[in-house]
Amino acid sequence: xxxxxxxxxxxxxxxxxxxxxxxxxxxxxxxxxxxxxxxxxxxxxxxxxxxxxxxxxxxxxxxxxxxxxxxxxxxxxxxxxxxxxxxxxxxxxxxxxxxxxxxxxxxxxxxxxxxxxxxxxxxxxxxxxxxxxxxxxxxxxxxxxxxxxxxxxxxxxxxxxxxxxxxxxxxxxxxxxxxxxxxxxxxxxxxxxxxxxxxxxxxxxxxxxxxxxxxxxxxxxxxxxxxxxxxxxxxxxxxxxxxxxxxxxxxxxxxxxxxxxxxxxxxxxxxxxxxxxxxxxxxxxxxxxxxxxxxxxxxxxxxxxxxxxxxxxxxxxxxxxxxxxxxxxxxxxxxxxxxxxxxxxxxxxxxxxxxxxxxxxxxxxxxxxxxxxxxxxxxxxxxxxxxxxxxxxxxxxxxxxxxxxxxxxxxxxxxxxxxxxxxxxxxxxxxxxxxxxxxxxx
Ligand code: GAP
Numbered sequence: 001x002x003x004x005x006x007x008x009x010x011x012x013x014x015x016x017x018x019x020x021x022x023x024x025x026x027x028x029x030x031x032x033x034x035x036x037x038x039x040x041x042x043x044x045x046x047x048x049x050x051x052x053x054x055x056x057x058x059x060x061x062x063x064x065x066x067x068x069x070x071x072x073x074x075x076x077x078x079x080x081x082x083x084x085x086x087x088x089x090x091x092x093x094x095x096x097x098x099x100x101x102x103x104x105x106x107x108x109x110x111x112x113x114x115x116x117x118x119x120x121x122x123x124x125x126x127x128x129x130x131x132x133x134x135x136x137x138x139x140x141x142x143x144x145x146x147x148x149x150x151x152x153x154x155x156x157x158x159x160x161x162x163x164x165x166x167x168x169x170x171x172x173x174x175x176x177x178x179x180x181x182x183x184x185x186x187x188x189x190x191x192x193x194x195x196x197x198x199x200x201x202x203x204x205x206x207x208x209x210x211x212x213x214x215x216x217x218x219x220x221x222x223x224x225x226x227x228x229x230x231x232x233x234x235x236x237x238x239x240x241x242x243x244x245x246x247x248x249x250x251x252x253x254x255x256x257x258x259x260x261x262x263x264x265x266x267x268x269x270x271x272x273x274x275x276x277x278x279x280x281x282x283x284x285x286x287x288x289x290x291x292x293x294x295x296x297x298x299x300x301x302x303x304x305x306x307x308x309x310x311x312x313x314x315x316x317x318x319x320x321x322x323x324x325x326x327x328x329x330x331x332x333x334x335x336x337x338x339x340x341x342x343x344x345x346x347x348x349x350x351x352x353x354x355x356x357x358x359x360x361x362x363x364x365x366x367x368x369x370x371x372x373x374x375x376x377x378x379x380x381x382x383x384x385x386x387x388x389x390x391x392x393x394x395x396x397x398x399x400x401x402x403x404x405x406x407x408x409x410x411x412x413x414x415x416x417x418x419x420x421x422x423x424x425x426x427x428x429x430x431x432x433x434x435x436x437x438x439x440x441x442x
Contacts (some may be wrong), residue, residue, distance in 0.1 A: 003320045003339060006233070010259045013317060014188055016336065020396050022046065022317070023189060029409050035185040035192055038366055042099060043394055045346035045377060047313055050227075051175050053111040053343055053442050054198045054307065057223050058173050065171035066164060072154025072177060078151050081282035082275065083246050084128060088147060090124035090183055103183045115145030125333065127180045129193075141226070145179035152176075153201040157287050168300060169212065171202040175309060187260055189314050196309035201430070203289070203300035206273070211249070212303045213270045217252050218304045220266055224254065224312075226250050227442065228341035229319045233257040234265075247274040256315040265315055266307040273299045314342060317384060320397060328422050329387055339420055343442030345397045346378040352389050354405040356382040365404040368414065368429060375438065394419055399440065 017023040022043035026036030040049055059065050079085045086311050092105035097117025104122035107113055129145040134139075145374050146152070153172040160172055175198045185191045204212045217236065224234055239251040250270040255262045260329060276287040288297035320338040327333070342348065348373060353365035362382065372378045379398065386403065393401050403415040413426040416435070425436050 003322045003324070005324075006257070007321045008259045010188055013259075013321060015150060016321070016395065017043065017188075017317065022396075036194065037189050037192060042346040043313070046278040046316070046340070046344060047309060049344045049346070050313055050316065051196075051198065051309055051343075053227055054223070054309070055173070056177065057219075057226070058171075058198075058200055061083055062171075064166075064169065065202070066160060067173050067174050068160070069151065069154055069174060069176060070149070070156060072146050072179075073131070073143050073153065074146060077156055077282060078279075079128065079144050079147075081278045082154075083303060084144075085126070087246055088128055089124040089126050091122035092183055093119040093122050095119055101183055105113050106184060125181075127182065128229065129179045129181050142272075147175045147180050148178050148214075149176045149197045149199045149308070150201060151275075151307065153199070154279050154287075154302075157276060157279075158285055162287060168298070169202060169208070171200050172340075173198075173200040175199075185264075187258065189310050190258065190260075190263060192310065195311065198307045198309050200305050201271075201275075202303045202305075204303060205298065206301045209301040209303060209368070210269050213250060213252075213268065214304050217268050217304050220268060220307070221254055224256075224265070224315075226315065226341075227344060228339070228400070229256070229315060233315075234264065237262075245269065246270050250338070258315070258318065261303070265312060266305060269304045271302040271304055273300060273301055276300065276438075280358055287315050288304065295376060311402070316340065326422065328390070329385060335389070335391055335394050337419065338395040340399075341398035341442070342399040342440040345381045345399050345440070346377065347393075347396065347398045348436055348440045349378045349400040349402050350389070350398050351378060351380050351404045352386065352392045352401055353382050354386060354403055360409055361404050361406075364408055366431065368402065371429075372436070374433060376436060390417065400436065402427075406438075 020042060021040035024038045024040050025032045026038050027033040029152050059067050089250055093102055093104045094101050095112035095117045098112060098115040100114050104261050106350050112119055130142055132141040133143045133323060134141050152174055160166060178197050179194050182191055182193050185193055233256055237253045237255050244251055248269040250271050251263045253269050254266045256265040280287050288299055291298055320340045322337050324337060325334050351365050353361040355361055362367040366429060369380045390401055399419045401417040405415060410412050412429045415424050416427050417424045
């Protein structure tokens with residue numbers, strides 16, 4: 001359902017996310033830990049559904065993209081080759097008075113934004129988390145937690161070409177955790193030190209790269225719209241030459257209108273042959289594609305749509321959030337509702353016996369619940385007035401409430417109430433699985 005509400009107070013969402021089991025502060029009983037966040041039962045399901053929707057569009061519905069999962073801790077030479085050891089840095093300044101640290105590009109005037117103290121000259125701070133592999137903490141054992149999933153695709157390029165009978169253009173996709181020791185994490189789950197990425201490296205013939213770049217910008221924009229983000233809250237922004245990453249010839253960000261302003265949701269980059277070239281140089285392996293027609297060994301160019309799973313979860317929640325004045329069942333009320341796309345909603349349906357103290361209603365409701373949960377995540381709720389139970393489900397974005405009432409006992413139909421329109425239809429119990437499947441797939 002179209003709604004015009006735009007949430008401009010992040011605290012409302014943080015509070016709902018905590019109250020309803022989407023996102024909890026990390027390590028909370030110990031006072032939290034540097035803007036880390038845990039995904040509760042609802043947040044976990046929502047995130048799984050976002051990742052599934054990404055895989056559906058990027059892999060399942062195509063015949064040119066293959067999924068992989070690579071190690072989080074890779075050979076450290078990978079990060080030397082990629083340029084991360086030398087250049088994955090942010091400029092950092094310290095306050096000489098209160099000792100707080102800031103990103104130099106986020107403070108102006110040379111005085112501390114917290115206490116007004118004098119700031120040091122900026123120095124480069126590498127964002128990669130270091131660790132030691134094996135029992136000895138020595139220089140030779142240093143390794144890094146990956147700061148992006150992308151390098152896994154370049155490092156496994158040869159294995160894919162050798163084993164999977166791919167033809168140019170083709171892509172390799174991966175979803176997984178990445179880690180960056182951000183100087184100033186914040187804005188809830190927008191910028192965290194541990195986050196999840198959904199990235200795809202699409203290998204193309206040199207010369208066709210800009211066409212594919214435009215194609216992927218459009219595809220990715222459409223994906224957010226397909227899963228419910230309103231176009232007025234999305235925009236494309238092309239990077240200025242001065243802000244391009246060292247590997248990029250051209251980058252366009254898809255930005256979302258967050259409560260704190262427009263911010264990056266996803267970046268699409270034309271990486272040219274930068275990555276395959278540097279990994280050839282550092283590994284000594286040829287990273288080429290053999291073209292049967294021209295008998296040439298081509299080093300493909302790469303178009304990379306790089307999205308954040310956790311950052312897009314924030315956008316999907318914000319965009320779905322609505323506070324509405326409604327009239328339902330003859331009663332005026334204000335409801336908080338998440339208009340999540342049904343494919344993303346944590347639960348696809350709630351099963352509600354009209355009254356909890358009538359055994360035939362409860363028995364039939366349990367039977368419907370058992371039947372549905374073999375196919376979908378569904379939730380059972382028998383406590384409180386039916387209106388209150390609807391409100392509870394609205395608030396977590398459950399698209400359908402199935403009420404088992406007295407008529408159900410007679411004709412085996414249930415009331416299906418639509419979250420967005422609040423309209424009701426009756427569906428036969430035998431038809432519920434196909435009916436729901438038709439309404440909740442992406
Ligand atoms: N391989 C290219 C790459 O990693 P990026 O723009 O640095 O590009 C891609 O990251 C996406 O990953 C971003 O658009 C964002 O959605 C997500 N992301 C990056 N850093 C993040 C952080 N600290 N917290 C949450 N998400 C982050």
